[in-house]
Amino acid sequence: MKFFLIIFLLTLATDVAEFTDSTDSDTLIVGAFCSLNPEEHIHPPDWETMNFTGISRTAYSIIQIDGKSAVKAKSEQSSSGLVREVEIDLKEYPILRWTWRAENIFEKGSIHEKNGDDYPTRLYILFDYDIGHLPWGLRQRIRILRTFYGRIPTRAINYIWESNEPKGTIVQNPYTRLVTMVVVESGEDNLGKWISYERNVYEDYKTIFGEEPPVIGGIAIMTDSDDTRESATSYFRNISFHKE
Numbered sequence: 001m002k003f004f005l006i007i008f009l010l011t012l013a014t015d016v017a018e019f020t021d022s023t024d025s026d027t028l029i030v031g032a033f034c035s036l037n038p039e040e041h042i043h044p045p046d047w048e049t050m051n052f053t054g055i056s057r058t059a060y061s062i063i064q065i066d067g068k069s070a071v072k073a074k075s076e077q078s079s080s081g082l083v084r085e086v087e088i089d090l091k092e093y094p095i096l097r098w099t100w101r102a103e104n105i106f107e108k109g110s111i112h113e114k115n116g117d118d119y120p121t122r123l124y125i126l127f128d129y130d131i132g133h134l135p136w137g138l139r140q141r142i143r144i145l146r147t148f149y150g151r152i153p154t155r156a157i158n159y160i161w162e163s164n165e166p167k168g169t170i171v172q173n174p175y176t177r178l179v180t181m182v183v184v185e186s187g188e189d190n191l192g193k194w195i196s197y198e199r200n201v202y203e204d205y206k207t208i209f210g211e212e213p214p215v216i217g218g219i220a221i222m223t224d225s226d227d228t229r230e231s232a233t234s235y236f237r238n239i240s241f242h243k244e
Contacts, residue, residue, distance in 0.1 A: 031239035073223035081222030094202035109163030
């Protein structure tokens with residue numbers, strides 16, 4: 001499937017989202033999923049569907065579960081995501097917090113192999129990285145794509161729930177070196193539970209790439225099972241950035 005750098009954000013809107021979800025200046029709420037009424041919303045407002053050519057789509061919906069609303073993702077040998085274009089300076093808002101829940105992991109899942117590159121839960125952080133720092137051939141491909149599709153991200157961190165690798169594992173995506181995978185949950189112990197996370201994305205970026213981070217350009221959530229040809233069900237609750 002997935003050369004994420006090239007096709008990842010072709011469906012993004014051109015306007016950068018304004019953060020009107022929170023009156024707290026210390027908090028930027030990117031996904032206020034718990035506040036959504038399932039009778040009024042099919043998908044969360046301000047989030048666009050991210051599809052891949054020739055691949056069945058993961059089904060996303062707003063539901064009530066355990067007394068709160070959430071985004072439900074149901075993947076049957078499929079892959080698609082929800083993405084929101086934002087602009088966040090990590091020097092001001094370095095802390096990322098989110099909550100998700102997975103019902104299963106993949107028997108064939110592997111962070112190291114293309115045919116195992118599926119995860120019940122993913123959270124992408126997409127950066128406006130200077131294209132001039134990339135290899136010449138890759139720069140040319142991105143320039144061509146931008147001619148037709150506009151803004152395309154050039155670097156990403158992907159927080160994932162992995163089948164086997166331990167928490168804290170950091171590796172390049174098997175499809176592209178411009179996406180780095182960070183394992184924040186692993187195995188079966190916490191399946192069926194709501195798990196909340198906090199990451200200092202500013203420090204993660206410096207650890208991974210050895211330099212100051214550029215501005216964040218987008219956030220995406222995804223549940224996919226097209227490479228393993230399996231299935232998965234997961235749920236996502238609120239996503240927010242905070243001052244340190």
